[in-house]
Amino acid sequence: MKEEEKETMRNIFKGLKERIEPLTKSPKIQALQKRVIDIRKDAIDNNEELIAISQESFKENDIDCFIAHDDEEARGILLDLINEEIIASNLNEDEIYIAKSKSNTLREIDASQFLEKNGMKIIETDLGDRILQLKKVDNAPVHPTGPASHLNVHDITKIVNESMNLDLPEVPREIMEAVRANVLSLLDKSVIGISGSNSIAAEDGAFLTVHNEGNISLVQNKKLHIVVAGIDKLVPSLEDSVSIAKLETAFAIGKPLPSYINIVAGPSKTADIEKKLLKNMYGAEKVAVILLDNGRSEAIKECLWCIGCGNCVVNCPVYNVMGNEFGYHSYLGGRGVAMSKYLKDNETSVDSGLYMCTLCGMCTENCPVLTPTYEIIEDLRNSTQKDGLSKNQHKKIRDNIKDKGSPY
Numbered sequence: 001m002k003e004e005e006k007e008t009m010r011n012i013f014k015g016l017k018e019r020i021e022p023l024t025k026s027p028k029i030q031a032l033q034k035r036v037i038d039i040r041k042d043a044i045d046n047n048e049e050l051i052a053i054s055q056e057s058f059k060e061n062d063i064d065c066f067i068a069h070d071d072e073e074a075r076g077i078l079l080d081l082i083n084e085e086i087i088a089s090n091l092n093e094d095e096i097y098i099a100k101s102k103s104n105t106l107r108e109i110d111a112s113q114f115l116e117k118n119g120m121k122i123i124e125t126d127l128g129d130r131i132l133q134l135k136k137v138d139n140a141p142v143h144p145t146g147p148a149s150h151l152n153v154h155d156i157t158k159i160v161n162e163s164m165n166l167d168l169p170e171v172p173r174e175i176m177e178a179v180r181a182n183v184l185s186l187l188d189k190s191v192i193g194i195s196g197s198n199s200i201a202a203e204d205g206a207f208l209t210v211h212n213e214g215n216i217s218l219v220q221n222k223k224l225h226i227v228v229a230g231i232d233k234l235v236p237s238l239e240d241s242v243s244i245a246k247l248e249t250a251f252a253i254g255k256p257l258p259s260y261i262n263i264v265a266g267p268s269k270t271a272d273i274e275k276k277l278l279k280n281m282y283g284a285e286k287v288a289v290i291l292l293d294n295g296r297s298e299a300i301k302e303c304l305w306c307i308g309c310g311n312c313v314v315n316c317p318v319y320n321v322m323g324n325e326f327g328y329h330s331y332l333g334g335r336g337v338a339m340s341k342y343l344k345d346n347e348t349s350v351d352s353g354l355y356m357c358t359l360c361g362m363c364t365e366n367c368p369v370l371t372p373t374y375e376i377i378e379d380l381r382n383s384t385q386k387d388g389l390s391k392n393q394h395k396k397i398r399d400n401i402k403d404k405g406s407p408y
């Protein structure tokens with residue numbers, strides 16, 4: 001990230017903190033926080049059972065459910081499902097448009113790059129993600145819910161004008177309208193939508209998504225809707241999912257509710273003509289969910305409590321200096337570093353900034369589910385030392401202490 005981008009990000013984070021703090025200190029949100037901590041802990045403790053329950057519930061709701069053990073398997077299932085739809089809808093293979101909403105799990109499996117390599121065109125529908133997509137280079141997100149929080153209106157106008165061959169002034173509304181018109185025209189060509197999920201209600205066989213733009217509704221209403229979500233997103237009931245959505249929103253944007261909470265519990269259907277079941281009235285004719293493990297079942301449980309609000313990175317002193325260099329892929333900051341060990345390996349966690357962390361604990365203090373990230377980081381340092389993956393400077397200090405009884 002460029003220094004100016006980090007400066008913009010810090011300013012935006014400062015404004016966010018001012019909005020988030022008062023709400024999260026309110027008795028109502030603190031009571032909700034206590035409930036959600038219990039929900040997340042129990043759900044992760046009983047993850048295997050919830051996977052089995054959800055498979056049954058999805059089946060009952062006519063949702064196809066797949067388990068992917070790793071990212072490669074998830075990509076394979078995704079491609080198979082899309083190819084089946086291409087054949088079923090008799091689509092021109094040179095003109096496959098995939099409507100996509102913001103999802104860390106889709107980023108985790110590199111879904112966009114993979115589908116593009118297979119000749120498909122990805123339409124990012126979230127405005128921040130679309131701006132990053134148009135930027136083309138150095139376009140990694142900086143916040144889980146505000147991916148373009150490091151770009152100011154000047155940068156964004158330049159990106160949009162250059163990529164769409166326009167001459168818009170630096171006026172946010174005009175930029176938004178131009179991108180919206182462009183995305184909507186492309187969405188007309190698409191019959192396939194892919195999304196993530198903020199939370200999955202195992203007993204109800206339903207998944208829940210949170211958004212402000214209304215874009216996820218457009219993605220979910222395509223003829224085929226595929227959801228890719230980590231197994232850690234499972235909770236027992238829909239009531240649990242809604243509680244998580246409310247808490248996540250409070251800690252992500254400082255509002256008690258987002259504009260939309262969508263719950264999908266099956267394909268679109270009607271029985272209004274002689275009670276005959278007809279699918280695909282307005283929404284998806286087919287819904288499929290891919291539950292992704294990719295190291296989660298081996299991860300320490302505390303690492304999976306996360307509800308994805310991003311408040312840890314907003315409050316992290318290291319992230320505010322280093323930007324998204326501190327973290328792994330779509331998982332930013334210290335918690336991302338911790339997850340990288342399970343998604344990849346110890347070496348990746350070192351490369352993602354394992355030794356950048358100051359162990360100050362600001363992440364835990366500002367985390368709605370009190371994820372003990374700095375403690376996990378300390379344990380990981382221990383384990384990487386055992387693997388001989390320490391930094392050269394640290395090795396030198398250690399050897400000096402051993403040999404001379406002093407670090408120098």
Ligand code: SF4
Nearest residue numbers: 306307309310312367
């Ligand atoms: S670790 Fe906590 S603060 Fe960070 S994204 Fe997850 S829930 Fe939010």
